[in-house]
Amino acid sequence: MNDVAYDVFLPVAAQPSVKSLVAQTQRAEDLGYEMAWLPETWGRDAVTTLATIAHETVEIGIGTSIMPVYSRSPALIGQTAATLQEVSDGRFRLGLGPSGPIVIEGWHGQSFDRPLRHTRETIDIVKLVLSGETVDYDGDIFNLGGFRLRCDPPEVPPGIDAAGMGPKSVELAGRFADGWHALMLTEQGLKDRLEDLRRGAELAGRDPDDLRVNVGLGCCVLDDAEHARDLARQHLAFYIGGMGTFYRDSLARQGWEDVAMTVSEEWSNRNREAALDAIPDELLDQMSAAGTKEQAKESIERFANIDGVDAISVSFPRGAEQEEINATLDALAPDSTA
Structure with missing residues (x-):
């Protein structure tokens, strides 16, 4: 198996408190996970939560996965990245992406317009902010100038990763970001997108090996293996x-169009069980690591052995209870997967 890092993707679903997210990160730190990533959807904001986590941990890296580029200005994102890098003593990494139209339009009330350009210009501006130099930028979307950070910039700027699922968004990550966050991809889908990442890096005259590729993988390991798989299947059905x-x-782009359309149709008609039934075991195993510890480890190893993968993010089904999250975190800890 490739020498990959094991990260943890903190639960996207609502948690009892910020303290519970701190406790999960402390547990991950004790178990040897390298990074703890926090998504930002419509629950607790990532900035306040990660600042709290930074003060309650010592070694584990922290990062946003992802911070939507539509919900804050690029300059504010740059200020935030500099501040989180300071309060974490250099352990922060910034994950950015457009999110999706249902969140950006339905929650933030913003038009999901030109997501690739919006992401690219945000990365450009954030890098300028973090340099500490005066920011002068004349883009298609953003035009700003005349200001620089009023505090010292980070001695070591945080890495900036871009999330992406489609060919062009992944190519963008290869051209302009320091890493790529892969999510909801099959093994073949991941291999195809890695080609896009390499092409983007080569277009920019960069070495693809310098980019950190993080693969988010839905994981659930329980004594009741079937329940673990049910939770993973529910998670997939909700997103699809x-x-x-x-x-x-x-x-659909990954070759599962019939399944994708059936799940979508059944879900929209509130036929939840039919939507779940439409996800075959083969696809479940292609997009998650769920069941017994042995089953989950086998799935993780298949992804970890794909050339170009640097980290596996252990994430959890949105319906998992706290005890189930902890059980999965423990079972898939780096030492236990050796």
């Missing part, structure tokens, strides 16, 4: 069917 067309179209 309940989050607009974004994840549905991504799955």
Whole structure:
């Protein structure tokens, strides 16, 4: 197996408190996970939560996966990255992405317009902010100038990763970011997108090996293996069917169009059980690591052995209870997967 890092993707679903997220990160730190990533959807904001986590941990890296580029100005994102790098003593990494139209339009009330250009210009501006130099930028979307950070910039700027699921968004990560966050991809889908990442890096005259590729993998390991797989299947069905067309179209692009369309249709008609039944075991195993510890480890190893993968992010089904999250975190800790 490739020498990959094991990260943890903190639960996207609502948690009892910020303290519970701190406790999960402390547990991950004790178990040897390298990074703890926090998504930002419509629950607790990532900035306040990560600042709290930074003060309550010592070694584990912290990062946003992802911070939507539509919900803050690029300059504010740059200020935030500099501040989180300071309060974490250099352990922060910034994950950016457009999110999806259902969140950006339905929650933030913003038009999901030109997501690739919006992401590219945000990365450009954030890098300028973090340099400490005066920011002068004349883009298609953003025009700003005359200001620089009022505090010292980070001695070591945090890495900036871009999330992406489609060919052009992954190519963008290869051209302009320091890493790529892969999510909801099959093994073949991941291999195809890695080609896009390499092409983007080569277009920019960069070495693809310098980019950190992080693969988010839905994981659930329980004594009741079937329940673990049920939770993972529910998670997939929610994203394919309940989050607009974004994840549905991504799955279709990976060769599972019939499944994607059936799940989406059944979910929209509130036929939840039919939507779950439409996800075959083969696809479940292609997109998650769920069941017994041995089953989950086998799935993780297949992804870890793909050339170009640097880290596996152990993430959890949105319906998992705290005890189930902890059980999975413990079972898949780096030392236990050796």
